[in-house]
Amino acid sequence: MVFDKKNYAPGTHPDLPPPPGTVGVVGWLKNNLFSSLSNSILTLLSLYLLYLLIEGGLSWFVVDAVVNANDKPGCRKIGDGACWAVIVKRFDQFIYGFYPLAERWRIDTSFFLLFIAAAPLLYPDIKFRKSMLIFSCLYPFIAFILIKGGVFNLLTIETNLFGGAMLTVIIGVTSIACSLPLGILLALGRQSRLKLVKLLSVCFIEFMRGVPLITLLFVASTMLNYFLPPGTNFNLLIRVIIMMTFFSAAYIAEVIRGGIQAIPKGQYEAADAIGLTYWQTTRFITLPQALKISIPGIVNTFIGLYKDTTLVVIIGLLDPLGIGRAALADTKWNGLSTETYLFVAVIFFISCFAMSRYSLWLEKKLSTDHN
Amino acid sequence: MSFNLLKIWRNEKSREIIVQIIVLIIFGWFISWLVGNVSGNFEKLGKDLSFEFLFIPAGYDINQYLISYNNRDSHLRAAVVGLLNTGLVAFFGIIIATIFGLFLGVLRLSKNWLANRIAYWYVEFTRNVPILLHILLWHGIIINTLPHPKQAIDILDVSYLTNRGFYIPKPIAEAGIELFYLFTIIAIIFAILFNKFSKKRQENTGKQLPVFWINLMVIILFPFIALLLNNFPISFSIPELKGFNFRGGLHLSPELIALTFALAIYTAAFIAEIVRAGILAIHKGQREAAESIGLKPDKVMNLVILPQARRVIIPPLTSQYLNLTKNSSLAIAIGYMDLVATLGGISLNQTGREMETMVLVLLIYLCISLSISSLMNWYNYRVKLVDR
Numbered sequence: 001m002v003f004d005k006k007n008y009a010p011g012t013h014p015d016l017p018p019p020p021g022t023v024g025v026v027g028w029l030k031n032n033l034f035s036s037l038s039n040s041i042l043t044l045l046s047l048y049l050l051y052l053l054i055e056g057g058l059s060w061f062v063v064d065a066v067v068n069a070n071d072k073p074g075c076r077k078i079g080d081g082a083c084w085a086v087i088v089k090r091f092d093q094f095i096y097g098f099y100p101l102a103e104r105w106r107i108d109t110s111f112f113l114l115f116i117a118a119a120p121l122l123y124p125d126i127k128f129r130k131s132m133l134i135f136s137c138l139y140p141f142i143a144f145i146l147i148k149g150g151v152f153n154l155l156t157i158e159t160n161l162f163g164g165a166m167l168t169v170i171i172g173v174t175s176i177a178c179s180l181p182l183g184i185l186l187a188l189g190r191q192s193r194l195k196l197v198k199l200l201s202v203c204f205i206e207f208m209r210g211v212p213l214i215t216l217l218f219v220a221s222t223m224l225n226y227f228l229p230p231g232t233n234f235n236l237l238i239r240v241i242i243m244m245t246f247f248s249a250a251y252i253a254e255v256i257r258g259g260i261q262a263i264p265k266g267q268y269e270a271a272d273a274i275g276l277t278y279w280q281t282t283r284f285i286t287l288p289q290a291l292k293i294s295i296p297g298i299v300n301t302f303i304g305l306y307k308d309t310t311l312v313v314i315i316g317l318l319d320p321l322g323i324g325r326a327a328l329a330d331t332k333w334n335g336l337s338t339e340t341y342l343f344v345a346v347i348f349f350i351s352c353f354a355m356s357r358y359s360l361w362l363e364k365k366l367s368t369d370h371n
Numbered sequence: 372m373s374f375n376l377l378k379i380w381r382n383e384k385s386r387e388i389i390v391q392i393i394v395l396i397i398f399g400w401f402i403s404w405l406v407g408n409v410s411g412n413f414e415k416l417g418k419d420l421s422f423e424f425l426f427i428p429a430g431y432d433i434n435q436y437l438i439s440y441n442n443r444d445s446h447l448r449a450a451v452v453g454l455l456n457t458g459l460v461a462f463f464g465i466i467i468a469t470i471f472g473l474f475l476g477v478l479r480l481s482k483n484w485l486a487n488r489i490a491y492w493y494v495e496f497t498r499n500v501p502i503l504l505h506i507l508l509w510h511g512i513i514i515n516t517l518p519h520p521k522q523a524i525d526i527l528d529v530s531y532l533t534n535r536g537f538y539i540p541k542p543i544a545e546a547g548i549e550l551f552y553l554f555t556i557i558a559i560i561f562a563i564l565f566n567k568f569s570k571k572r573q574e575n576t577g578k579q580l581p582v583f584w585i586n587l588m589v590i591i592l593f594p595f596i597a598l599l600l601n602n603f604p605i606s607f608s609i610p611e612l613k614g615f616n617f618r619g620g621l622h623l624s625p626e627l628i629a630l631t632f633a634l635a636i637y638t639a640a641f642i643a644e645i646v647r648a649g650i651l652a653i654h655k656g657q658r659e660a661a662e663s664i665g666l667k668p669d670k671v672m673n674l675v676i677l678p679q680a681r682r683v684i685i686p687p688l689t690s691q692y693l694n695l696t697k698n699s700s701l702a703i704a705i706g707y708m709d710l711v712a713t714l715g716g717i718s719l720n721q722t723g724r725e726m727e728t729m730v731l732v733l734l735i736y737l738c739i740s741l742s743i744s745s746l747m748n749w750y751n752y753r754v755k756l757v758d759r
Contacts, residue, residue, distance in 0.1 A: 032482065032483065032484035032485075033483060033484060033485060035482065035483075039482070039483050042481070042483045042485075042486050043483055043485050043486070045486075046483070046485040046486045046489055047485065049489065050485075050489070193387065194387055194390060194391050194394070195391070196391040196394050196395060197390075197391070197394055200394070200398065206740075206741065206744075207737065209740070210736060210737040210739075210740035210741055210744075211697070211733050211736045211737055211740070212697040212698065212700040212701075212711070212736060213697075214700045214701060214703065214711060215700060215711060215715060215729065215732050215733055215736065218711070218715055218729060218732075219729055219733070222719070222725040222729065223725045223726060223729050225412070226408065226409050226412045226413070226725070226726060227405050227408050227409060228408055229408055229411070230408070230411045230412050230415050303499070307499075307500070307501035307502070308501070310501040310503045310504060311503060311701070313503070313704070314503075314701075314703060314704055321501075321503065321504065321507070325507075335515045336515075337507070337508070337510075337511025337512070337514070337515050338508065338511055338512055338515065338516065341504055341507050341508040341511060342508065344504060345500045345504050345508065348499065348500050348501055348504065349496060349499045349500050352499035352500075353495060353499045356495075356499065
């Protein structure tokens with residue numbers, strides 16, 4: 001400690017520097033990693049764990065890994081790490097499935113347009129929002145025509161050629177877009193004063209939430225035709241999308257119901273007092289507040305739905321996981337399950353992590369709290 | 372006339388009734404349309420609605436069963452075997468997930484930056500990858516990277532890890548084991564009663580007993596004494612390599628391990644976040660107040676934070692347990708014979724009765740979910756804070 005020998009008038013003494021070891025790198029280390037004995041042990045254990053991970057992971061993932069080979073024995077001849085060749089050779093399939101090579105620009109275009117269409121919905125204060133929203137409304141039709149074809153000299157592509165990440169995005173985006181309005185209606189139905197409407201909504205929601213999605217997909221693939229007029233037979237992809245929509249609508253309904261219930265009673269009393277009708281109250285009072293509160297929950301449901309699209313592989317659609325399993329069934333790549341599944345896992349991690357970050361950002365942006 | 376109609380419409384009560392009648396008519400029409408379609412389709416295919424198939428022999432094998440089963444048993448018994456297998460995975464999955472999830476949750480709250488970050492990235496990576504991928508990945512790792520039984524990974528010469536599953540020693544009860552069971556039950560009952568007693572004592576006198584340690588001692592010691600009294604009536608069947616595979620011991624199939632493990636670590640990531648959010652939800656004034664009246668850190672946690680956090684944690688925790696149980700239906704992707712794979716899979720394909728089998732599967736899951744969520748509602752009602 002440095003003590004100044006000069007005399008200062010009260011209040012004029014310059015600030016002393018902080019004690020050494022409490023600021024800077026050393027201070028940070030001391031406070032965050034070695035503040036106590038147990039903390040130091042935890043730090044050392046964590047470091048050891050990291051060392052094991054990096055040492056083992058790096059050699060398997062990168063150093064000993066093989067990218068260029070024609071089959072698994074070819075891989076093993078070059079190195080005994082990961083055999084990424086299986087991904088490299090089938091990369092196109094992981095993205096486009098079996099969509100014809102010459103027509104893939106249509107997928108690229110609709111994917112690109114998706115971002116333009118989604119921008120005004122995702123970023124509330126973007127420029128030209130109004131005019132962009134018109135495009136967003138038109139987008140589903142544009143995308144459908146582009147991807148499926150059949151008009152304007154575009155070749156019709158059968159849906160059984162759809163696959164890979166493109167299929168995930170199609171199922172995910174369509175179900176998400178359809179399930180939000182349905183979920184809002186169900187949530188309002190569940191809170192309705194009309195006993196019958198309430199009963200029907202509760203039954204639907206509880207049924208959908210009570211059974212595993214995979215059984216619903218089985219229903220879609222084996223049983224749904226019984227409920228339709230004899231002779232109708234419609235596309236498996238559409239049946240799957242309908243089921244996914246119903247499934248996530250039930251979950252979204254519960255999230256929004258939570259939001260509706262969180263609105264203080266005074267809001268409704270005020271709305272009644274100024275004579276708003278039920279639909280005016282819903283439109284101007286209930287939903288704007290309820291939706292804002294439920295955004296994190298809604299995005300979480302969407303992430304769940306997006307992850308759940310992998311289940312379609314069990315009823316025979318070829319999403320990235322299905323493409324991966326098809327590759328593994330090939331005798332050339334037999335047994336490379338770790339590489340394949342890790343690659344698909346990383347695809348999902350990137351998209352889901354991005355969505356959850358977006359949700360955090362939006363939550364902060366919309367927050368009107370005073371802190 | 373039109374004036375009267377308008378008047379009826381403007382009256383809130385009568386309008387509600389009219390709207391409900393309209394909804395009822397539409398709904399009734401929809402149901403009758405569905406029923407008509409189903410009966411039309413059944414007639415066209417020459418089928419009928421009948422559950423008699425449940426009692427004819429199933430004719431397929433199930434590689435893992437908790438109650439005795441062979442392929443001459445009925446479809447009903449196969450379904451029960453499947454349901455029990457679902458229960459088995461759910462039970463162990465929930466236990467492992469809870470322990471691991473609590474551990475991760477504590478790490479996420481830790482002030483140690485490094486441990487905190489590792490737990491954070493673990494949680495983020497795990498929960499942003501679909502559960503089906505977790506299951507397939509672990510199954511693939513066991514099947515494709517573990518060695519053949521001949522070169523099995525040997526743990527202390529009693530357990531072996533192979534690509535055909537894990538082989539561990541199997542305890543076999545011998546004469547005199549009854550006392551062990553009896554003492555275990557007595558120890559558990561004692562622990563519950565002692566817990567109640569000490570809670571009451573604390574409320575009345577403010578004095579605390581080391582309940583956890585005493586109970587732990589009792590639960591370990593009592594059964595041990597029982598074993599000692601009867602000269603250890605337990606023997607172990609140790610797995611041994613015979614020919615190309617292991618004999619004896621307990622065989623845990625790769626499917627069972629992969630499924631339980633994947634479900635557990637996936638759910639643990641969610642549980643960790645629930646625990647963390649629950650503890651952070653307690654207003655910091657509570658902690659400050661507890662510290663200012665001189666409670667030690669562990670007392671602050673046990674007496675002030677946890678009792679309040681429990682109210683926040685338990686509802687989402689139960690729904691995670693429910694999710695784990697429902698996710699166990701993905702067993703079908705790796706060939707583990709659970710309810711969906713038996714009744715909704717092979718039985719469906721063999722009998723061609725899509726309607727009946729799927730309805731049964733859906734109803735069973737629905738029963739499980741609804742009973743758990745009604746339990747949950749009861750709990751919520753009991754612990755709810757009373758407000759306006």
